[in-house]
Amino acid sequence: MTAQTLREWFTTFNAQYFGNTLPEPHFVVNHAKRTLGQFSCHKVRCGLLPGRWKTTGYTIKVSEFYHTSDHDRQSVLLHEMIHFYIAYTQTRDTSAHGKVFRQWMQRLNADGWNITVTSRNAMLATVPTTDKQQYLLLAIRLSNGKCYLSVVNPAYRHHLEQMIHNHCQADEFHWLRTNDSRYAGWSAVRTLRGKHITQDEWERLMSETVIL
Ligand SMILES: [Zn+2]
Structure with missing residues (x-):
């Protein structure tokens, strides 16, 4: 997997799920053990009005530390793209993996993806989408x-x-x-x-x- 691979996947998903609204971020492939994916951006003030800001410097990192399938890595990329979309559209969510994030996650997982949330609290709060015991x-x-x-x-x-x-x-x-x-x-x-x-x-x- 290279940055170019991520770019190609991103372009496909941006068209398929996000209406091509997302600008192309900077892509990084790393070997992080703890973090499978990461989205980051900078918040900058916009004009003099209080509370006005915009985001810039978008970066998506995906780890290739684990020998997982492309499908899993694409799910990680989609996870980060949801964060990107929420940040880019300045949507308010209830937490990092809040209501809006989960709606996106469920919508995409219904299409066969494997998107998960990583934080402990978020995980415990996850409502199982199937009756199967997890x-x-x-x-x-x-x-x-x-x-x-x-x-x-x-x-x-x-x-x-x-x-x-x-x-x-x-x-x-x-x-x-x-x-x-x-x-x-x-x-x-x-x-x-x-x-x-x-x-x-x-x-x-x-x-x-x-x-x-
Ligand atoms: Zn996340």
């Missing part, structure tokens, strides 16, 4: 190379994240969301307990599951 997974790779997977009680996500940072020799860890019924029999943990998984299972998980 599972929050935590995948951890320790410094000795061993990989562990657990189903986590979502209310304990932040707590577990703290525990990883404080106590655990983790090389990397990821939060994932799935509605795969194979996890139905797993009990949701509130502490750092997981099942050992093989490297192959780890790779498959990273390629098939929605990474938050």
Whole structure:
């Protein structure tokens, strides 16, 4: 994936979903581990009237750290394009991933995309669009190379994240969301307990599951 790839996808989606309203932003492909995508712009004052401003310096960054599919990366790009559209049209939303953002997200996901919101609070507030049970997974790779997977009680996500940072020799860890019924029999943990998984299972998980 290159900046040119993002530009081509952007041009298609801008026409398909946003009525070609968005100007072309600056594109960056990076290797960020924590942030799959990012939209940024500058707010500048516009004239002397208070409260008048415009946005400029639009940048969209998409990470290629994970070996995910184009479809997932396009979903990340669309997520950032929703932020862009809201900023560009100076639409007020209830929060970063508020009502307006979610309406867009649902509309696009109904068209087959995989757009998710990443913040913990936003995630907990998400109203499931299907009756299928959703599972929050935590995948951890320790410094000795061993990989562990657990189903986590979502209310304990932040707590577990703290525990990883404080106590655990983790090389990397990821939060994932799935509605795969194979996890139905797993009990949701509130502490750092997981099942050992093989490297192959780890790779498959990273390629098939929605990474938050
Ligand atoms: Zn976002």
